[in-house]
Amino acid sequence: MNYNRTYNFSAGPATMPEPVLEEIRDEMMNYRGSGMCVMEMSHRSPVYQQIIDEAEQDLRDLMHIPDNYKVLFIQGGATLQFAMIPMNLMKNGVACYVETGAWSKKAIAEARKYGSVHVAASSKDRNFCYVPDCSDLDIPENADYVYICENETIHGVTWNQLPNVKGHVLVSDQSSMFLSRPCNVSDYGLIYAGVQKNVGPAGMVVAIIREDLIREDLDPRTPIYMSYKTHADNGSMYNTPNCWAIYCCGKVFKYLKSIGGLKEMEKRNMDKAKVMYDFLDSSKMFTGTVDKKCRSLMNIPFVTGDKELDAKVVAAAKAAGYDNLKGHKSVGGLRASVYNAMPREGVAALVEFLKKFEAENS
Numbered sequence: 001m002n003y004n005r006t007y008n009f010s011a012g013p014a015t016m017p018e019p020v021l022e023e024i025r026d027e028m029m030n031y032r033g034s035g036m037c038v039m040e041m042s043h044r045s046p047v048y049q050q051i052i053d054e055a056e057q058d059l060r061d062l063m064h065i066p067d068n069y070k071v072l073f074i075q076g077g078a079t080l081q082f083a084m085i086p087m088n089l090m091k092n093g094v095a096c097y098v099e100t101g102a103w104s105k106k107a108i109a110e111a112r113k114y115g116s117v118h119v120a121a122s123s124k125d126r127n128f129c130y131v132p133d134c135s136d137l138d139i140p141e142n143a144d145y146v147y148i149c150e151n152e153t154i155h156g157v158t159w160n161q162l163p164n165v166k167g168h169v170l171v172s173d174q175s176s177m178f179l180s181r182p183c184n185v186s187d188y189g190l191i192y193a194g195v196q197k198n199v200g201p202a203g204m205v206v207a208i209i210r211e212d213l214i215r216e217d218l219d220p221r222t223p224i225y226m227s228y229k230t231h232a233d234n235g236s237m238y239n240t241p242n243c244w245a246i247y248c249c250g251k252v253f254k255y256l257k258s259i260g261g262l263k264e265m266e267k268r269n270m271d272k273a274k275v276m277y278d279f280l281d282s283s284k285m286f287t288g289t290v291d292k293k294c295r296s297l298m299n300i301p302f303v304t305g306d307k308e309l310d311a312k313v314v315a316a317a318k319a320a321g322y323d324n325l326k327g328h329k330s331v332g333g334l335r336a337s338v339y340n341a342m343p344r345e346g347v348a349a350l351v352e353f354l355k356k357f358e359a360e361n362s
């Protein structure tokens with residue numbers, strides 16, 4: 001069916017798979033004979049319990065999550081995790097962070113409110129266009145964890161090799177690359193992702209946490225909502241969860257399983273990103289801003305080198321049906337976010353458009 005949709009290159013909230021949106025549409029007025037929409041349902045009802053249980057199980061299947069990890073659905077976005085992580089994981093009050101762009105910077109600033117933060121490596125010297133060598137980090141002996149942002153959404157930088165954490169707990173913000181490729185969960189103590197980038201609607205985070213990291217001896221002033229234990233002990237339903245986001249994400253998990261899981265997704269993502277990077281590498285007008293070996297498969301920033309021309313491309317692209325290509329102000333230029341749900345045809349069409357623009361404007 002033709003819905004007259006645009007190719008949406010937004011960094012988030014972002015495009016979702018059309019078959020999922022169609023299923024949601026079909027179930028909108030009456031969810032499977034329940035007589036109501038999922039938005040109208042009690043989260044304590046058996047029909048909703050099945051929705052959340054299946055969502056968790058499908059995610060466990062997709063990522064092969066070991067049994068000693070809890071899967072939590074928490075509100076407050078990825079931003080709340082910037083505080084929740086130090087509040088829950090800092091036992092010694094010390095943590096080690098790697099600074100690779102805007103989102104790790106924000107996490108660092110928040111963590112500093114709770115303890116001593118050691119920034120062991122940074123790529124600030126070149127405006128975060130690469131991931132520093134983290135094979136031999138200077139990690140304080142008593143650091144409670146090592147924190148990375150595995151894909152910097154704004155700077156378009158991704159980790160292709162995890163840091164050597166030397167026996168410490170690894171914590172990763174996977175918001176903008178969650179489920180884009182296979183992930184060995186047991187390499188991490190905690191993985192979290194705001195779902196509005198690569199999965200579903202805004203307003204929720206998935207946190208995958210190793211059970212032994214869930215503590216009860218937190219500062220007694222810790223808000224009850226901000227303790228992982230609260231969520232773990234109550235199946236993510238201590239209070240009313242983001243029922244709608246859980247439902248929509250569950251559908252995306254099933255959809256990813258149906259197309260062949262994360263290996264297949266990675267293959268498609270590599271193929272898709274290559275279309276864009278090959279173009280950038282051959283273009284005389286446009287250049288990618290990130291070192292080749294750290295280029296993100298999900299967020300692709302690029303520039304013409306001329307601010308006015310950048311703005312002209314963004315406007316012309318929007319008019320031609322390619323929306324949300326304006327780069328973040330800290331990098332400038334343009335950014336194409338090509339998450340899981342962006343079809344290869346969308347990227348190929350964008351590249352054709354950019355080629356034509358270049359031919360007509362140089």
Ligand SMILES: *Cc1c(COP(=O)(O)O)cnc(C)c1O
Binds near residue numbers: 149194
């Ligand atoms: C978007 C984003 C965040 C912040 O997400 P919110 O849900 O808006 O709080 C954090 N980290 C990364 C990597 C992101 O892309």
